[in-house]
Amino acid sequence: MIFKNIYVKSIIVTSCIILAELIYQKFHNLRFISPLLILLAVLISIILVIKIISARQFKSFLFIVPALAIFSIFYIYPFIKVLQLAHYSWDGILPTMKFVAFYNFLEVLKDKVWWQSMFNAGYITFIALTFQNALALILALACDRQMKAGNFYRVIFFIPPVLSEVVVGLVWQWLYNADYGLLNHWLYTIGFPNLARSWLSDPKTALTCVAIVHSWKGFGWGFVILLAGLQTIPRQLYEAARVDGANTWQVFKNITAPLMIPVFVLVAILTVLGSMQSFVLILTMTDGGPAFHTEVPVTRILTSMIGSSRFGYACSQSIVFGAILLAISFIQKRLSQNMRQA
């Protein structure tokens, strides 16, 4: 239930902040909120707190002050700053910003490349959700049968997830390369030269190739979590089912799957949130090309910021994307609650 509260609260707080921001900006024409202002607010509240609470409690409070200071400067301030900048047209350098109200958001809604990037991220997420997680589940089930070997395989399967996306992207980019790549070389050797192509610059294959690398890097996560979940299922249940004469499929359907539903939901949420936001692989492998066919929302935000120096537009893009992600995870939570009750 705590989640529901947090979501409701955060939505209320967010909308209040936006409203307050707009009113404030409109009438005072104060262009910059100082990061130090936020810290000042925190300090003032601390001083107020001292007045109210005892010295003993104040000393306890000092324990969280470092965390609170870093958090308020590097998380709360950017959070508010995004909401503010999204209503401005600003190049990031000039001291003057132009207030454009909701114009940036309208532009995001009309931006075809933006929605294409959203579709691409959805496609990568779909591949991750189906193939990657199916593979992870099959491997986890296989390892759960024989735990001795399972530990060995777990060590190997979790190597891709710990590597950096830059390393993975650059190695795979070479494997996919049209002239020097290993994949094309193999296709020539085994006799399918007509299948060889420049995988990452062909609009038809680029996105799928990136999605495959993403799944290659990510399936270890799902595998480890699913395996940990499988190991919490009491062995007696399996033995009882065997005694009753159930076959493997029946055991999976009637014992494993129902008990694993919370873990499935968790893996699904992590996969969706992770895949939608992953972008470093794309930066290193294709940089969004060919012709926007592998763009994802975060690379669009980066392009708006660095490429075309439109900070306000980049901020409104990130608000739209953040809201979509929040909605997705909210729906998933809701669905999982309904499933648990059913």
Next chain:
Amino acid sequence: MLNFSVKKTTTNILVHLLLISVSITCLFPLLWMFGSSLKTQGTVFSDLSIIPQHPHFENYIKAWTDGGFGRYFFNSLIYTIAVVLGIVLVSSLAAFAFSRLEFPGRNAFFIMFLAAMMIPLPGSFVPLYVLMVKLHLVNTRLGYCLCLINVGLSFSIFLLKTYFDKMPKELEDAARIDGCNRLGIYRHVALPFARPALAVVVVFNALNVWNEYVLALIIFSSKDLMPLQRGLMMFRGEFLTNYPLLMAGLTIAALPIIILYLLMQKYIVKGATSQVVFP
């Protein structure tokens, strides 16, 4: 009975075949990366053996000096150590307070940190860059470290708090009778008690910091300060098809992580699965 055991053996063999083939798929790109780093520019496209007959280890020396990977490596090392130390200090203090001490607003602040874990903030690098410019921290080590400390903070506080919650009250009382104040209990009782959780925090954040790319892209403009991941992309831009040297650089970037992982894989798996308890 014989029939049954034959069937069981065949399924076992099939299962192992599947597992082994996936393992090979996992490891092959890495072996290929390492093998290619030992070839020369002349043989790298013709010699397709995984480990070449005449390994050229001087590629690593060249990458370390000419490619600048030595400098990038030390930068990454500095950032990783500084950020992990910072996170451990700040988050353990806060987690201890959230778990063991009484003060008004305790729950509200903790929920605030939790909410930060749950509300996705994609593109937060835009306002962070603006902030860095305003604080004159662009292109400085300090700015990068502070940003990264914040990235790992919420997760670490959450993990440590759940661990401190398990600490028996008697331990704390005994220390208090022995004359420990709050800081003493934190240092002499809580921190040693939470050593396994601290290990998870250290390893996990070390991985994150070492592999971080986008903040390094935003913050750094001078090569002397860049960490490895950023340096790799710079190198790729400069020496487009010098694959042996690039692969040597990639190996330099990947090897410490793989070693750390193999040494500490128990804790990494624990950190990964700690999310099972979370939602």
